[in-house]
Amino acid sequence: xxxxxxxVLVLGACSSVELAAPxxxxxxxxxxxxxxxxxxxxxxxxxxxxxxxxxQASPSAERVPxxxxxxxxxxxxxxxxxxxxxxAFDFSGFEVIDAERVNAVTAxxxxxxxxxxxxxxxxxxxxxxxxxxxxxxxxxxxxxxLRVDAVLTTRVWVGAGVGxxxxxxxxxxxxxxxxxxxxxxxxxxxxxxxxxxxxxxxxAIERATRCAVKGLHPR
Amino acid sequence: xxxxxxxxxxxxxFGLGLLVMLAGCPWAAPVPRARVHHGPAYGPPLTTxxxxxxxxxxLREVCTPEHATAIAAATRMELEFVGYxxxxxxxxxxxxxxxxxxxHEQLTGPSVGRVEVQPQTFRPPxxxxxxxxxxxxxxxxxxxxPEQQQALLAALGASGVLRTTIxxxxxxxxxxxxxxxxxxxLTRLDGQIAWRADCSVETGxxxxxxxxxxxxxxxxxxxxxxx
Numbered sequence: 001x002x003x004x005x006x007x008v009l010v011l012g013a014c015s016s017v018e019l020a021a022p023x024x025x026x027x028x029x030x031x032x033x034x035x036x037x038x039x040x041x042x043x044x045x046x047x048x049x050x051x052x053x054x055x056q057a058s059p060s061a062e063r064v065p066x067x068x069x070x071x072x073x074x075x076x077x078x079x080x081x082x083x084x085x086x087x088a089f090d091f092s093g094f095e096v097i098d099a100e101r102v103n104a105v106t107a108x109x110x111x112x113x114x115x116x117x118x119x120x121x122x123x124x125x126x127x128x129x130x131x132x133x134x135x136x137x138x139x140x141x142x143x144x145x146l147r148v149d150a151v152l153t154t155r156v157w158v159g160a161g162v163g164x165x166x167x168x169x170x171x172x173x174x175x176x177x178x179x180x181x182x183x184x185x186x187x188x189x190x191x192x193x194x195x196x197x198x199x200x201x202x203x204a205i206e207r208a209t210r211c212a213v214k215g216l217h218p219r
Numbered sequence: 220x221x222x223x224x225x226x227x228x229x230x231x232x233f234g235l236g237l238l239v240m241l242a243g244c245p246w247a248a249p250v251p252r253a254r255v256h257h258g259p260a261y262g263p264p265l266t267t268x269x270x271x272x273x274x275x276x277x278l279r280e281v282c283t284p285e286h287a288t289a290i291a292a293a294t295r296m297e298l299e300f301v302g303y304x305x306x307x308x309x310x311x312x313x314x315x316x317x318x319x320x321x322x323h324e325q326l327t328g329p330s331v332g333r334v335e336v337q338p339q340t341f342r343p344p345x346x347x348x349x350x351x352x353x354x355x356x357x358x359x360x361x362x363x364x365p366e367q368q369q370a371l372l373a374a375l376g377a378s379g380v381l382r383t384t385i386x387x388x389x390x391x392x393x394x395x396x397x398x399x400x401x402x403x404x405l406t407r408l409d410g411q412i413a414w415r416a417d418c419s420v421e422t423g424x425x426x427x428x429x430x431x432x433x434x435x436x437x438x439x440x441x442x443x444x445x446x
Contacts, residue, residue, distance in 0.1 A: 027300060045307070047292030048285070049429040070285035070429070104315060115326070122324040133316045133357065136374045155299070157292045160429035173296050182267060182304045182376060189300055 019167065022192040022211045029177075029184025036176060036185055038095040039150040040102065040131070040143065044081045046073035048158035050168065050201055073156065077202040081209045085154050085174060088213035097146060102131040104138055143179045150176045150185055156208070158201055167195030170204045172212040188215050251420045251434055253442040258412025265379035265405060265413055267304040269311070269360075269372060270295050273383045281387050281397070281428055290436050294383050294403055297440040306375050308360045313367050316357025322350040372408060379413060380406050385432060396423020401435035403443065416442045 050071040082098075089096045107128025114120050131142060143151070152174065159169040170192055176185040190211035194204040273291045275282035295305045325347040360368065381403070388398040402417035418438035420431040 025300070027302075029302070045292060047289035049289045049433050051427075051429060070283040072285045072288070113326070118327065120326045122322075122326055124322040124324075125319060126322075127317060127319045129315050129317050132310065133312060133318060133354070135312050135315055136371055138315060140374070155292055155296045157289065157296055160427060160433045162430060171293075171296060173300060175299055177304060184299075184302065184304065187300050189296075 019193040019195055020169075022190055022208075024211065024215060025189045025191075026215055027184075027187045027189075029186055031178040031181075031183040031185045034149065034178055034185060036094070036149040036178075038097070038146070038148045039089070039152050039176065040097045040099050040146065040148050040179070041082065041086050041089070041152040042099045042132070042154070044078050044085070044154035044156055046078050046081075046156040046158075046205070048073050048201060049160040050158055050166075051161070071201065073158070073205070074202060077205050078156070080202070081154060081156060081172070081205060084206070084209045085152070085213055088216050089152065092216045096152075097148065099131045102142060102146070104129040104131055104134040104142060148179045151179050151182070152176055154209075156205055158204060163195070165195040165197065166199070167193060168204070169193050170208040172205070172208040174212055188212055190214075249421060249425075251418050251438040253416055253418040253438050255442045256412070256415045258406075258414060260407045260409075260411035260413045262413075265303070265407065267306065267375060267377045268298075268379040268381045268405060269306045269308050269375065269377045270381040270383075271308050273385060275385045276387070282385055286385065286429070286432060290383060290385060290401065290432060293433070293436050294381070294440060297437075298381070298443070301443070304376075305381065306377060311360040311371060311375075312357050313360055313363035313371060314356070314358040316354055318352055318354045320350060320352045322348060324348045369408075378408060380408070382406070385435075387428070392423065394423035396421050397428065397431075398422075399428065399431040399435050401432065401439050403439050414443070416440070418442075 048071055052069060052071045053067070086096045086098065105128055107126050110125045110127075111122065112124075113122040131139060134142065155171075155173045155175070157171045161168045171189060173187060173189040175187045177183060178185055190208050192204075192208050192211055194207065270291065273287040273294070275287055291307075295307065299305050358367075360371065363371065383404075384400075384402045386398075386400040386402070388400075390397050398419050398421055400417055400419045402415065404415040405413045407413055416439045418435045420426060420435040420438070422428050422431045426434065
């Protein structure tokens with residue numbers, strides 16, 4: 001058993017030996033000359049071709065064979081990407097507005113608190129619409145109202161795993177487009193390979209995101 | 220003794236036969252080849268395009284919504300990097316939708332009376348919070364009428380529509396391999412094709428379905444990116 005674990009560990013480590021070096025690419029768009037100070041950051045979108053092994057729970061005690069099914073990017077990882085990217089932009093001197101925090105209309109807030117001596121419960125209901133709930137016309141109005149110069153989009157892609165170590169490529173792309181006409185200001189992208197037993201999708205995505213934000217220059 | 224010699228000769232012949240058979244096997248995966256077609260509307264560059272969801276012509280268990288999402292991400296990312304402005308049709312609202320977030324908190328500790336004066340800054344301690352968000356109302360791009368869709372395209376400044384299709388052929392051969400074909404088509408708003416690029420990759424001995432999809436997508440897009 002110990003030998004088997006050792007072999008698996010060695011093979012898992014082997015798969016990361018010949019990983020391709022991170023490839024960072026930068027593209028300037030037609031709007032590259034426009035000044036960008038304030039921007040709205042949209043939530044990252046992510047797609048993965050990774051698969052995970054699942055074993056269905058059987059009501060009888062019979063052993064059910066494991067099945068490989070398509071995985072999807074975890075919400076936590078995507079939220080983490082947003083945090084890393086926005087923090088990097090903030091630090092570089094941009095004024096970043098989180099799209100999730102922009103209300104398209106004024107929300108209604110209803111709060112009910114019930115108490116019995118030292119314990120109780122509170123129910124809060126908030127109804128409204130955010131930036132991403134609005135139509136393109138309304139979004140354009142909101143962007144004008146916020147006086148933002150650009151919109152930041154983040155796309156993440158994880159390729160299919162190859163071999164015992166699950167070697168795969170991960171790409172993160174940041175794209176800054178002018179808020180007024182959506183013309184490209186610049187796009188920044190990092191492609192890297194990950195593999196090995198410890199390289200989970202979340203770790204891979206984080207590494208690629210940190211690599212993608214490396215090229216941001218302080219303003 | 221004689222039997223041993225015969226057995227050894229038989230084994231040698233079998234080994235030789237196996238070697239000849241294996242030598243005949245193609246060890247390298249076939250190189251994927253992209254096919255690019257310029258349509259009648261090829262010419263003036265399309266800058267802003269609306270990307271429709273990836274369609275998959277295959278069994279549900281072979282091609283899942285997760286696969287479609289992944290191929291959409293790869294396609295849109297690549298085209299954006301070469302200069303297109305890609306708008307995700309899934310994110311377009313034809314009418315504003317509403318979201319209701321309901322949060323339940325269990326409170327412990329002494330009552331603090333009425334807290335409406337500073338509700339956001341002064342709260343009694345709570346333990347156990349659960350929250351649910353429901354989205355209601357609104358109309359998506361797909362549910363909008365053709366007139367509404369045209370108006371939205373105009374508002375977005377879109378001049379084209381991007382379609383991506385994954386096709387998986389029937390399983391064949393001992394390895395039950397399939398041919399995975401990824402096609403990317405860009406049409407102008409009047410429906411005329413600007414360009415189409417596709418690429419086929421075999422699964423089975425060489426690639427899993429996911430690897431084949433990845434290779435076929437990159438192969439099709441590389442030809443686009445090289446223009």
